[in-house]
Amino acid sequence: MAYPHAGASAHPIARLLTRPLKQRIASEVRAIFNDRSRGERPVTRRADGLFGPGAVAWRVHGDVASMLVGGVAGLLLQMLHPAVLAGVWDHSNFRTDMHGRLRRTARFIALTTYGSREEAEAAIVRVRRIHEHVRGTLPSGAPYGASDPRLLAWVHVTETTSFLGSWIRYGEPTMSLADQDRYFAEMAQIGIALGADPVPHSRAQARELIRDMRPQMRCDARTREVARLVLSQRANNPLAERLQTLTMQSAIDLLPNWARRMHGLPAPPLTPLVRAGTFGMAWTLRWAFA
Numbered sequence: 001m002a003y004p005h006a007g008a009s010a011h012p013i014a015r016l017l018t019r020p021l022k023q024r025i026a027s028e029v030r031a032i033f034n035d036r037s038r039g040e041r042p043v044t045r046r047a048d049g050l051f052g053p054g055a056v057a058w059r060v061h062g063d064v065a066s067m068l069v070g071g072v073a074g075l076l077l078q079m080l081h082p083a084v085l086a087g088v089w090d091h092s093n094f095r096t097d098m099h100g101r102l103r104r105t106a107r108f109i110a111l112t113t114y115g116s117r118e119e120a121e122a123a124i125v126r127v128r129r130i131h132e133h134v135r136g137t138l139p140s141g142a143p144y145g146a147s148d149p150r151l152l153a154w155v156h157v158t159e160t161t162s163f164l165g166s167w168i169r170y171g172e173p174t175m176s177l178a179d180q181d182r183y184f185a186e187m188a189q190i191g192i193a194l195g196a197d198p199v200p201h202s203r204a205q206a207r208e209l210i211r212d213m214r215p216q217m218r219c220d221a222r223t224r225e226v227a228r229l230v231l232s233q234r235a236n237n238p239l240a241e242r243l244q245t246l247t248m249q250s251a252i253d254l255l256p257n258w259a260r261r262m263h264g265l266p267a268p269p270l271t272p273l274v275r276a277g278t279f280g281m282a283w284t285l286r287w288a289f290a
Contacts, residue, residue, distance in 0.1 A: 025288035029064060029243075033106050043110040043119075050112060050120045050190075056183040060167045061113045064289070065282035068243065070159075070166030071102060072230060072251035077158035077259055079226045080217040083144035083151050089222055091134045091146075099233060112190050124193045131195070150213075152196035157209050160187045160200075166254055169275070170282045177203070219262040227263050243281060250278040 034040040051057050061067060079085045088094055094101050111123040134146035144151070164183055168175050181202040191199040200206035231248050249268040252260065253275065260267065268274045 022288045022290075025284070029285065029288070033103055033110070035100070035103065040107065043107070043114050045114045046116045046119075048116055049114060050117060051186055055113075055186055056179050057113050057186045059172075060163055060183055061109055063167060063171045063282065064285045065243075065247075065278060066166040066170040067106070067109070067163060068247045069170065069250040069254055069278065070163040071106065072247055073166065073254040074159040074162035075102070075105075075230060076227055076251065076255060076263060077162065078155050079223055080219060080259060080262055081151065081154050081213075082138055082140075082216070082218050082220075083148065084155060085223055085226065086136060086138055086144055087134045087146045087151075088226065090136045094226065094229065121193075124190070127194060147195055149195055149197035152191070152194055153198055153209065154213055156187070156191035156194070156196045157200055157206050157213075160184060160191075161206050161210065162254065164203075166250075169254065170250075170278055214258070217259075217262060219264070224264070227265070246274065246277050246281050249274045 030042050034042055045053075045058075047053055079088070088101075092101060108123050108127065112120040115123070128147070131146040131152075136144060138144055146152075160183070164180060168180075181204075184203055184206055185201045188199045188201050198205075198209060200209050231252075233244065252265050253268050253271055255263070255265070
C-alpha cells in the first residue's frame, strides 16, 4: 500500500521547514523500539530474509501505528490463557519493565520480518532457549511450560490476528481475502519454527483455532493486574504520551467483544473519535518515515 506523502509536491522551502519535525518524530519513535543503552539500532530491511519485499508481512509489519495497536490487543488476548499468564507472572519483570517486554516483542517481529535470514533464525533460537526455562505450576496445581506447542499456538494466533486486524482497520481496509490468507501462511513459518502447533495457514483456520481454545480462557485477579499495567504505562515524553493514549484506547476497541467482556473493559467512549485519532496518528507516522 502506498502511504500518503505529505508535502511531496510542496515547495522546496516548505519541505525544508518540515524536515526537522519529521526527523524529531522519527527519532523519538525509533527510541521507543530500540534500547540505546543496549546498543540497539533499527533493523535494516534485507531482501535475503525469511520473506522478502514482496511478502504481505512486509507491509503489515511496516506500519508503526497499527503494529502498536495490534501488539497491545494481542498481549491482552494472550494473558487470558492461564498458562501464558503464569509464564509472564512467574518469569518476567513485567511489573517494573512492561515497556521493555513490549519493545523486545517488537524487535523480534522486526528481526524475523526484515532482518537477514541469519538474524531471523538467531532471534528464533534465542526465544526458544528462553522458553525452555519458563515452566512452573498453575494456581490449580497443574504444571505448565512455555515450550508447550498449544500455548505457543495461542500466542501466535492472537498476535497475528491482532496485527492483521489492526492493519486492515488503520492501513488497508480493502485488503483482499487472498492477501489475508497469505499473511497467515507466511507467518506460519515463524510459528512452526518457534514450536507452535497447530499453526493456522489462513484466516479461517485462525478463527477456528481461537474458537476452539476460547473455553480455556480465564480472567482472575492476576489477569486484571497485568491488563492494568499494560494499559496504564507511563510514557517518557509528550509525543509518546499522545501515542500511548490513542494506542491503548484503540487496542481495547480492537479486541473481540468476548475478550473485552472477560477483561471487564468497556468499549472506549466516543469510539469514532478514537478511530479518527488513530488514523491521524498513523498518517503522521507514515509521513514522518516517508
